[in-house]
Amino acid sequence: MVVVRRWFSLTTTKLFVVRRIYNVFESIRMKVSDLREKTEDQLVEELSKFKKEAFNLRFQKATGQLENTARVRFVRRSIARISTIITEKAAEAVK
Numbered sequence: 001m002v003v004v005r006r007w008f009s010l011t012t013t014k015l016f017v018v019r020r021i022y023n024v025f026e027s028i029r030m031k032v033s034d035l036r037e038k039t040e041d042q043l044v045e046e047l048s049k050f051k052k053e054a055f056n057l058r059f060q061k062a063t064g065q066l067e068n069t070a071r072v073r074f075v076r077r078s079i080a081r082i083s084t085i086i087t088e089k090a091a092e093a094v095k
Helices: 012-028 032-037 040-063 069-093
Strands: none
Touching: 032 069, 040 069
């Protein structure tokens, strides 16, 4: 669910767009349970893919070519999510 602090200041169209963008990313968002099933090599590969995308998005933003600004947030959170799972798996292996 999308949390809009000042919902009264948004027009119906803007609110619809915010919800639609959220639903698009919700559908492609990686589930943590799916990530936990992957091997460490697969997670590292996925992490490097997202880091490359983050790098490209930073350049697009700097040159003014970035169209989908919400993608930056999605990629940043995906990197954090995968990094956390890699750390958890490493901690389990030590025990």
